[in-house]
Amino acid sequence: MAATIRDVARLAGVSTSTVSRALSVPDLVNATTRAKVQSAAASLGYAPNKAARGLITGRTGNIGLVLPDLANPFFPSVVKGVQSRARAADVAVFVADTDENDLAEINLVRALAKQVDGLILCSPRANADELKRIAAETTVVLVNRLFDDIPAVVFDHQDGMRQAVAHLVALGHQRIAWVGGPVSSWSSEQRGSGLAAAAASQGVELVQVGHFPPYYDGGMAAADQVVATGATAVIAYNDLVAFGLLGRLHLRGLSVPADISVVGIDDIEAATMVRPTLTTVRLPKQQAGRLAVELLLSLLDEAVAPTPEPGGDSPGSQPDRARAEAKTNHRSLTGELMVRDSTGVAAR
Amino acid sequence: MAATIRDVARLAGVSTSTVSRALSVPDLVNATTRAKVQSAAASLGYAPNKAARGLITGRTGNIGLVLPDLANPFFPSVVKGVQSRARAADVAVFVADTDENDLAEINLVRALAKQVDGLILCSPRANADELKRIAAETTVVLVNRLFDDIPAVVFDHQDGMRQAVAHLVALGHQRIAWVGGPVSSWSSEQRGSGLAAAAASQGVELVQVGHFPPYYDGGMAAADQVVATGATAVIAYNDLVAFGLLGRLHLRGLSVPADISVVGIDDIEAATMVRPTLTTVRLPKQQAGRLAVELLLSLLDEAVAPTPEPGGDSPGSQPDRARAEAKTNHRSLTGELMVRDSTGVAAR
DNA sequence: GTGAAAGCGCTAACAG
């Protein structure tokens, strides 16, 4: 059995309260006692029981991360970001994979909610009502989805899509196909509309080719329709779909980029492992994870020490404005185009 | 604030102990009381606080999973397996990524150990002493590494390697190169020796080409040495390394499988997304995760209700033998060769 | 600056 605070107290010849203080609010105890306690703790290899502490402080020191599918390389990156930031704050992370199942999602959220201080929901599939309810019950940060004023970290696809289109236009493409992701996916909608805006402002034609599952097979399924549009370039919902496109195009004897250019979104590691290597919009996935943790932690602190009510001495409408904006708690990250071998001069 | 057991007790008009019993050992309470309690609990949306329960039962209902690198697609699969099995047992999973850093590994283990019932260590990098110490302090199951008699789930590479070699031999290959993984990797050693045995028994020549990092770059680095051996086929430590090989061979203008055949190990999803698709030994990764959880849970139960001491009425040396074997708590999983486009008839 | 006492939410004896 691990050492308890009592063992430390006994060894140091002080009360348990003193041990507690010496370890968590060191300034409250005399330097010599503190040293005594610390060495006692060290020699016993004592570490406080987080669960017991949580019981009384109401803070467990744990957060939960819920995501749709670890098999999609996008998510492990986010997990890594979350982990690295959480570790720095000495916070442990529960990870739950929902298998793209929205029912499993809400069950997992409910189960986890009890034992964490807050939740990070990555690309949640839950509907609006569920989301609202969840956010009402526990502190949550959304990643890759915006909803009401629930705090969130999202990718701004406007600029990434602009870069992708500019690149293709420079190569002479005038007709671009867009392979959308799942209908219910917030990010697919964002990517699509960002792309539409970019295409419009740069004067190229955009053809949407339906909605497909965000996997390799989705790309396989989309490829023939893409070809049928007569587009000379195609932008896929994500890299996995782009790979599927590559696969099917290859089967049909079409060569990339000679016959058609392919652009992905995400920049998963495999994008440089396939041939041709994939031109794609790199999304700062790890950073999103880190930011989400930061946002969550700041929210939690805020709950403990709430910001003083406005109404200071100066009118200061300017600062108020800034605060209001910060208050929405939305962080936006932009992507960056990685030009590789899957895009080239427009065919004919 | 969430409802507590007291709220439920009040609403149902019973004591807290009755609530506790009704919910965790239903048979111990009268059917009508039970119903009353259950409906009260339901209407309050009550769920027991696991941390508080753990404080007294000594079981948190949580397990920890520590692994080297989520960016390697091998690991997310294991995580998925662990999750699915854990969820079925209503156990939550802490996941910690060590970034292949053995120091981080032991720190994470220490931090997690306090708040979980047991730990699953996947491909641990820790040295023998550390491992011994960890296993002494907490219930642990190893995945992908065997050490002493710490319970473990491993892959038996003997048969997978035999299959791979048989396949290559059938294609006329007589000289096979082996690209090893990290020197300190237990599984690299296993794979290497399994391969050596297979090669010897099937009468083909095997050339080891050093040790390389288990990534794409490792394969890139190994490729030229592989070519220099004059081998007509190469087996890589894992699929990622095989991809690196494919990449560098392509750069050098060598064609796979016409000039050289390439075999990987793992069968990560991307193996069917590259061109040529990769022939590889499929490892049942998810199953390993599931088995590890099962093993861990059974170990935990055992600790609670220990097996009765031997010494029954019958001498039964046969059953004893079986029990002793089961007692080692090692589960072995075998791989299966997936033949795809990266292997072909030996280049003469 | 430090100790004694109370209690977080829950379960496990122990009586009845």
Place this chain on the structure above:
DNA sequence: CTGTTAGCGCTTTCAC
């Protein structure tokens, strides 16, 4: 079958 009592390991008043 059910209620009372005690206490898991810790923090936090409240006195001294």
